[in-house]
Amino acid sequence: MVHWSAEEKQLIASLWGKVNVEECGAEALARLLIVYPWTQRFFANFGNLSSPTAIIGNPKVRAHGKKVLTSFGEAVKNLDNIKATYSKLSELHCEKLHVDPENFRLLGDILIIVLASHFARDFTPACQFAWQKLVGVVAHALARKYH
Amino acid sequence: MVLSGNDKTNVKGVFSKIGGHADDYGAEALERMFATYPQTKTYFPHFDVSPGSAQVKAHGKKVAAALVEAANHIDDIATALSKLSDLHAQKLRVDPVNFKLLGQCFLVVVAIHNPAVLTPEVHASLDKFLCAVASVLTAKYR
Numbered sequence: 001m002v003h004w005s006a007e008e009k010q011l012i013a014s015l016w017g018k019v020n021v022e023e024c025g026a027e028a029l030a031r032l033l034i035v036y037p038w039t040q041r042f043f044a045n046f047g048n049l050s051s052p053t054a055i056i057g058n059p060k061v062r063a064h065g066k067k068v069l070t071s072f073g074e075a076v077k078n079l080d081n082i083k084a085t086y087s088k089l090s091e092l093h094c095e096k097l098h099v100d101p102e103n104f105r106l107l108g109d110i111l112i113i114v115l116a117s118h119f120a121r122d123f124t125p126a127c128q129f130a131w132q133k134l135v136g137v138v139a140h141a142l143a144r145k146y147h
Numbered sequence: 148m149v150l151s152g153n154d155k156t157n158v159k160g161v162f163s164k165i166g167g168h169a170d171d172y173g174a175e176a177l178e179r180m181f182a183t184y185p186q187t188k189t190y191f192p193h194f195d196v197s198p199g200s201a202q203v204k205a206h207g208k209k210v211a212a213a214l215v216e217a218a219n220h221i222d223d224i225a226t227a228l229s230k231l232s233d234l235h236a237q238k239l240r241v242d243p244v245n246f247k248l249l250g251q252c253f254l255v256v257v258a259i260h261n262p263a264v265l266t267p268e269v270h271a272s273l274d275k276f277l278c279a280v281a282s283v284l285t286a287k288y289r
Contacts, residue, residue, distance in 0.1 A: 031270060034270070035270055035271040035274050052266075113254050116258035117259070120259050120262065123255070125178060128183050128252075129183045132183045
């Protein structure tokens, strides 16, 4: 089980309280597809991903980004039980979606940059540490049921 | 990973916007790297790595200068950073994984201070550039 200090929990919860999940989720997923274009391989049925503008404006990308970040919220609510929280999703990503777990790390790093751009100086080094730890734990949990 | 004409323009644009703040960005990127990835401190046992450290500030200036140099010679980063590449291969031998960590922190610093500059396209170009620099610095490792 991951150990979270009281400070880390506070930093995570207080930032999450200010996150616009729909906007940040959409932006994070769009940036993933733009910065690491090979990740588009999982979204062949999303329609037009031919340019950054197309990706940013793509309604399927926005909707899926919102879905992904909403799910992230479950981790924030269950910091002491992230493994169990993502058990089924891990199986899904392995057996049905066939997503290389490296992609979870890539998305996590992108999310950090999106948060940094929105929260600026409030995204202190301590905050970055806590959140980088969280995205790592989530990525690990999502990869845990792979076989 | 090859830098396109657009990538080069985007990267030069970022550094021109950063201007005289490059030194501070270098220092802050290092500070954040030490805070976020404590294992990176193992390469600096001889440093005071606490926030605000004069040694970290000075080292951040060196890191920033190298990035600026690479951006100014973006058509041939390998030549521009050749001496640094030798240094990292022969003396420093920083494990290649750590360049990604510093790169991530540099992007965070740019995002914090210049969110409007870091559009998704510029983000992509800057990320590619940082990868290219890391590639050059580790090219002679073996």
